[in-house]
Amino acid sequence: MAATDRNFSGKPVLDEGVNKMNCAKFQNEFDDRLDGRLDPARALEFDAHTAGCPACWPAWQAYRGMWEVVSRQPSVVPSFGFAQRTLRRLHEQAERRFWQLPVFRWATAMSLLIIVGVTGVMVCRQAETSRRVATYAAVQHDRLEDFDVIVSLDSLGGETQL
Numbered sequence: 001m002a003a004t005d006r007n008f009s010g011k012p013v014l015d016e017g018v019n020k021m022n023c024a025k026f027q028n029e030f031d032d033r034l035d036g037r038l039d040p041a042r043a044l045e046f047d048a049h050t051a052g053c054p055a056c057w058p059a060w061q062a063y064r065g066m067w068e069v070v071s072r073q074p075s076v077v078p079s080f081g082f083a084q085r086t087l088r089r090l091h092e093q094a095e096r097r098f099w100q101l102p103v104f105r106w107a108t109a110m111s112l113l114i115i116v117g118v119t120g121v122m123v124c125r126q127a128e129t130s131r132r133v134a135t136y137a138a139v140q141h142d143r144l145e146d147f148d149v150i151v152s153l154d155s156l157g158g159e160t161q162l
C-alpha cells in the first residue's frame with residue numbers, strides 16, 4: 001500500500017484526453033491482469049499506470065478487492081442428491097403455482113362474474129316470462145269469468161225470454 005502510494009504521488013499527471021483513452025484500455029485489462037494473462041511488459045505498464053492514475057487506481061483496488069473476497073470464500077459442496085431435490089422442488093412448485101398465477105385467478109374471477117351475470121339475466125328473463133304468463137293467465141281468467149257471466153246472462157236471458 002505504501003509503495004503504491006509513493007508511486008501514485010510520484011507519477012506525473014497525464015493529459016486529460018490521452019489519460020481517459022489509456023484508462024479505458026487499462027480498465028478493460030483488469031481481468032487479464034488478475035488472471036496473469038498479460039505479458040510481462042504489459043503487466044509492468046499496467047501496474048505503473050494503475051498505480052499512478054487517480055481514475056484507475058481506486059477502480060483497480062475495488063475490482064481486485066472484490067475478487068479477493070470472492071476467492072477467499074470457502075467453496076460450498078452440495079449435499080448428496082441436492083440437484084435432484086432442487087429440481088423436484090422446482091417442479092412441484094411450478095405445478096402448485098400453476099393455478100395460483102394471477103392470470104388464472106383473474107380468469108376464474110371473470111368467469112364467475114360472467115356466469116353470475118348470465119344466470120342473473122336468465123333469472124330476470126324467467127321472472128319476466130312468468131310475470132307475463134301470470135298476467136296472461138289473469139287476463140284469460142277474467143275473460144273466462146266474463147264468458148261465464150255472458151253465458152249465464154244468456155241462459156238467464158233465455159229463461160226470461162222463454
Ligand SMILES: [Zn+2]
Nearest residue numbers: 023053055056
Ligand atoms: Zn487510468
